[in-house]
Amino acid sequence: MWWALLLAGLMLHPYAVLLMEDPSIDPMTTAGHICMVLADLVLLGSALVLSFDARLRHSLIRARLATAAILVAVQDLPLLIISVADPTHGGHSYRLTSGHLATVAVVLLVFTVRTRDQHPPRFSPLLGGLLLGCLVLGVRLSLLVLDPSPFLSVRRGPDLAVLAAITVGIVLVTVALMRSSLPRWAAVRVSCGVFALFAARVWATLLEASEPPPLAMVGVVLCSALLATTVIGLLLTTLQDTAVREAKLLLRAAAAEATVQHDREVVHEMRAATAGIVAGVHLLTGDTVPPGPRRTALSHMVDAEVARLGRSFAESPEELDVLCVDDLVGPLVVAQDALGHPVAWQPGGHRVVGRHDALTEVLNVLLNNAHRHARGHATAVVSRSVGEVVELRVSDRGPGIEPGLEDRLFQWGARGSASTGQGIGLQRAHRLMLELGGSLRLERTEAATAGTTFVVTLHSADAGAVRTTPPPASASPPPPAGPPVVSPAVTAGARG
16 A cells, blocks of 8 residues: 555656746646546556466456556547646546446446356457447547537536445445455555545546646546556565465476386386396206206295395385395395306305395396396306495496596486497486495496496495394395305306
């Protein structure tokens, strides 16, 4: 409201300016006409903002309000120019005439006509207001031709009837505004502006003024100021709501993207695990692996991988537990051997704190990457204790990491130019290690042909300061008798 009063004061500044000019001119009449022009221009500007707001909000009532504002300004400005040019018609800019009944009727029609939906019309509300304004202007000009002095007078019965009809129309317009979908504060302010404009013209009509009464001009500019500040407030509200809605959509899009990434990660790991299981089953069902330690290790690998694959669909997360590194690495080495990828590894007897399936998946990603990118070069897994952590080093003698890829190696979708992968495995492995309280890093080497070495670190269970929960019932069964180790010698003997 204070902003509306300030704007109204600024629009009334012609009175202060012209009072300081030559006293031979009539400053009251000139200032009144200038204030009327400013009020109509503010109406036009408010209509432009309302039209933009209606498109953003998809609001029919705001589009109708824009149409009404354009209509009032268009039918008023030409008559105001006539009033300035011909003093005998000066009352058209501030007094009520019989032509205002047509204006009020059309405005009431704009606010009360029903449509099939509540969306803005397809055509521009500004164009609609311009056409309706020209129509009303034509009616008022026709009445002016028939009666050069069509001003209403309270001393004539027919004029009182017309004045009563205009009053009823104004009341119905404000009722339509209050019952519309506009915010309550906006509807109240626009209704107050309509009443201020109507009261200003009624006051000038009662006085039968021959020049614009200052009090009437206050009502006119107050109407335009109330509408302008209300329109700005509505637009700001729309922009804020749009920002909130966009933020929610961005959150939903991020959640959907995270879900898609998680699903792709799960599918990625399932493919890798299934490949080892299928290869192991083919070897077990064929005659290539005779009974013995290697066949027992293959059978245990298949059972362990099938159990892990089944647990990947569990809803509850796996709890931290004390894990034997040898029990995790052994089946993975056997699975890699079944895929034709020999891996050098010797049991070290280390124990770590982590989650069985998560650590297995990390190691599986590293071994599969070595198989895919090392191009047949030797791969080795080495475990060692370093202080309170255990390091698992997965290394190969392949061509190494492509230059420029090291800094973004663990980002989603990061992969070399010649890679056939999707850039999923390392990103997921890195995140899983962070969730376990450990780490996964690339060991940088200066030599370009030194291959690739990834280092996995986890807290050692033998450090003496770690408490863990009992192992879950869903943990994989212990390996059968005989070490499930595939060292270079065993691999060479088995593959012939």
